[in-house]
Amino acid sequence: MLTVDDLNPAILNVQYAVRGELAIKAEEFREALKDPNASSLLPFSKVVSSNIGNPQQKGLDQPPITFVRQVAALTEYPELISTAKDAFPADVIERAQELLAEIGSIGAYSHSQGVSFIRKSVARFIEERDGYPSNPNHIFLTAGASFGVTLLIQMLIKPVTPNNPSPSGILIPIPQYPLYTATLAQFSGTPLPYYLDEPKGWSTSPAEVKAALAEAKKKGVTPKALVIINPGNPTGALLDEKTQEELVKLCEEHNLVLLADEVYQSNLHRAQEAPFTSFKKIVRRMNSPVGLVSYHSTSKGVTGECGRRGGYFECTNFPDEIIALIYKMVSVVLCPPLSGQIGVDTMVRPPKPGSPSYDLWKKETDATHAALASRTQTMAKRLNALPGVSCVESPGALYLFPSLYLPEKVIEEAKKQGKKADELYAMDLLKATGICVVPGSGFGQREGEAHYRLTCLCPGVEEYISALENFHLSFMKKYE
Amino acid sequence: MLTVDDLNPAILNVQYAVRGELAIKAEEFREALKDPNASSLLPFSKVVSSNIGNPQQKGLDQPPITFVRQVAALTEYPELISTAKDAFPADVIERAQELLAEIGSIGAYSHSQGVSFIRKSVARFIEERDGYPSNPNHIFLTAGASFGVTLLIQMLIKPVTPNNPSPSGILIPIPQYPLYTATLAQFSGTPLPYYLDEPKGWSTSPAEVKAALAEAKKKGVTPKALVIINPGNPTGALLDEKTQEELVKLCEEHNLVLLADEVYQSNLHRAQEAPFTSFKKIVRRMNSPVGLVSYHSTSKGVTGECGRRGGYFECTNFPDEIIALIYKMVSVVLCPPLSGQIGVDTMVRPPKPGSPSYDLWKKETDATHAALASRTQTMAKRLNALPGVSCVESPGALYLFPSLYLPEKVIEEAKKQGKKADELYAMDLLKATGICVVPGSGFGQREGEAHYRLTCLCPGVEEYISALENFHLSFMKKYE
DSSP: OOOOGGSSSSHTEEEEOGGGGGHHHHHHHHHHHSSHHTTTSSSSSOOEEEEEEOSSTTTOOOOOOOOHHHHHHHOOTTHHHHGGGSSOOHHHHHHHHHHHHHHHTTOOOOOOOOOOHHHHHHHHHHHHHHHSSOOOGGEEESEEEEHHHHHHHHHHHHBBBBOOOEEEEEEEEEOOTTHHHHHHHHHOOEEEEEOOOOOGGGGHHHHOOOOOOHHHHHHHOOEEEEEEEEEOTTOOOOOOOOHHHHHHHHHHHHOOEEEOOOOOTOOBBTTTTTOOOOOOHHHHHOOOOOEEEEEEESSTTTTGGGGGEEEEEEESSHHHHHHHHHHHHHHTTOOOOOHHHHHHHHHHHHOOOTEEEEEEEEHHHHHHHHHHHHHHHHHHHHTTTSEEOOOOSSSSSEEOOOEEEHHHHHHHHHHTTOOHHHHHHHHHHHHHEEEOEEEEGTOOOOOOOOOOEESSSSHHHHHHHHHHHHHHHHHHHHHH | OGGGSSOOHHHOOOOOOOSHHHHHHHHHHHHTTTTTTHHTTOSSSEEEESSOTTTTTTOOOOOOOOHHHHHHHHHHHHTHHHHHGGSSOOHHHHHHHHHHHHSTTTOOOOOTTTTEEEHHHHHHHHHHHHHOOOOGGGGGEOOOEHHHHHHHHHHHHOOOOOOSOOOEEEEEEESTTTTHHHHHHHHOOOEEEEEEGGGGBBOOOOHHHHHHHHHHHHHHHEEEEEEEEESOTTTOOOOOOOHHHHHHHHHHHHHHHHEOOOTTOOOOOTTTTOOOOHHHHHHHHHHHHOOEEEEEESSTTOOOGGOOOOOOEEEOOOHHHHHHHHHHHHTTOOOOOOHHHHHHHHHHHHTTTTTTTTTHHHHHHOOOOOOOHHHHHHHHHHHHHHHHOOOOOOOSSEOOOOEEEOOHHHHHHHHHHTTTHHHHHHHHHHHHHHHHHGGGTTOOOOOTTTTTEESSOOOOHHHHHHHHHHHHHHHHHHHO
16 A cells, blocks of 8 residues: 655645645535534634635635636637627627637647747737837746746756755745745755845845845855745735845846746736836846746736636746756646636737727726725725734735734643644634634744735625624633 | 756756657748748648647647537636527536536636536546446546646655665656656656567567566666556557456555556547456456556547646545645645636536437547547558558557668668657658658667657548658658
8 A cells, every 4th residue: 555655755845825724624614514404503604715816716706807708718619609699799709710710729739838829919918018028939828827936946946966965945035925835845945035024014125035045055055046926925015126126136146046926916906106017127127137937827916717727937038948948848748728828818918998898898807906905905904903913904916914913822722732823813713704814824924923814805895804803802802 | 147057957858759859840840831932942731740649739620529618618608608598508508507506617716636526527437437436535637637647756756865765766668658758857767668569569568567677676776656558658559457457466566556547548449359448447346455546638539628638537545645645736736727627527427318419429429439440540551551661550549659660771861860760750751741740769669669659630641641651652762
């Protein structure tokens, strides 16, 4: 019989809290609620999955963008262009025909790097965003951004051998999206944490990155890359251009690849005071030779098409032979899903003003942007009003990451249960309210701190936040 | 500037001939044919991609199954159920509604293991096929079979360390689908080749596997798993049950995980004399404790939905803690594409006799099965009639793998060009006819042999095979 001892021990070190113990418990509750006998024993009538940025899931129900779905349906079943013409606006039919002329059938493998025509659309989107050229041959369409992140980390981590005794490290923000630590664990890379500054709105400090580099040197670890998540996950913070320039300079000095996770680039709640600037623009403006990989996805923004598994990464300042190696690696798993690739096309090429689909597209995207911004503001305000809670009002992304100041008794009780204090808090919250969040320990935090991440995706915000408040007050009272 | 020396050296060893030099050259020709000036210089008017089992690609144009696409379109854009009801049969609407009730939105992440409801459908399909129970919790839906193969190999290969000095090896057939060697190269696993018996129709011999095990022992390599591709790729061969039983016993004796690549299980050209039996059925019938992973895919069969990236694997005799580890690994990349998951549902649950979609589904699938069988037979016969060619008439899968007996001069010329003889042959074939195949060296063969793999997917078989014949005769003449 196969046992855990037969497996690569690196696998055992992988941690991914977003779908960890709490998510599994939430799934059990969701099943139990289907059973009338079991559900009467629970103090809530539904489970709200605030643990994951999954806008269209049941219960959150962020509506999909009609244009995206109409194009998708026609590429799935092109016969509808003749049998159900009236169900589709002219520009949708045109887009579908244009894509089908390039792709042939959505049931065929595409070029492993993604359909060339769609990569050209992505390149134009990047050029219009940044004002600098983009090369479609340096763009790889992917099954969501995660796939590309994993691939680049796998390629950058050199195994430790007698000829290469120094472990490879990657600089990651703390708190971070746990994809990074999970991938580093898989490939036996060393995480080199640099801490974000909570009192300054979770800002990124180049001095902290320098400190992490010095620490790596002391430990004999070779730093290979710097991960920046902008807008931040779980923090929602946005980098200013001056900081971005300093970080690019740091990468130049230390020969680091810059991995820019920019999947939340269109989730901006206060774009005037906290705008998004891509690292591609900064690198080009500085005329920097830094190797940059920028990630984007169809899963976030207001598209929220997570299940489609669409995304891309663009390589900047990568030599052709490395582009060829990346191509070889992606060709082994054949191609990204065509439905995701088509999702990327509709994301980077939305309807233009004056086209038949434009008004509806504008109304739908505006409504979702407004709902996210207003919910984030309301939730931050109400959380900040609670005793023992302080919460940065995120200017971007889909999350809040409140800090908890918990009584000593909570910490003692958590220790007894073999948990972190915020793990205890999050489990109690789930059991009391059906709201599933992710404890801060899943993202990383300073020793002794407690946080949790929750999404700003719940439709009935008043009911939701009241449940959070009531739980928090009774939890604090219980342990005071 | 980033250089190749900065990368994990294991990446450099990855080879994937199916999308290698020839495929890239074919792509160049395809682009050139779009340009009237360049195309007049080429001796052919179209490129035929016979290098990859991609039935729906342009030029091959195997029609998709209508039922599959109709369900897909309705799950993409459920509004069509009211706005274009007449365009869909009642059972399609019913299926889409049933899936949507479970999934919610196709734009939401699903359970990382795949939608539970669809896994239950897969389990029923397996139970009906084999007559033994199947547990949906031991089934993982995947983005095509490749993803699952890569994952299991990654989990099984232990890195060499001072505490684990013996490299991990995996037994692979030669010739093999190069996904296996490519994945082993990535994770620094050792391929342990066992040779298939070409004179006996590419059959698998347990004695060859034993010889490979003895060789591994001699070299100090720890064998971890046995890969069987049944029906074979590139050979199309089918295993008989007696051989399967012997292989299962070998796995028991040597504590090997059995990785059964069964993605061609429904591509049977002579099912009477060469039927398919799953390894799941054999393992259960023998009441064997062998750890088995069986792979299936929406990309092959007569569904041919490659671009959808759908597939699954089922684990048999895996302890719960390893299932939990696999779940953790797949959760890091969130979930398989929903369009692929829905494709799996329609593959394992086709329309039933009497339902509105049945007759068309039957007609479409029968036509594709018949075309594949007849083309395979015709092509094998014509290839066998050529001087210096011998070709097993594949009873399954989508390929032929003819053997070439080439004049000494070819081998000399190939040496001069730094190529294998079959690489030279395949490149010359592409340049002369526009037909792209994969040289045997990409799959592995005995020293001094020459083969190529071509798919049996071309619609105009007479024109296609004539081009192959004419090229072969003039090539042999040139070097005689």
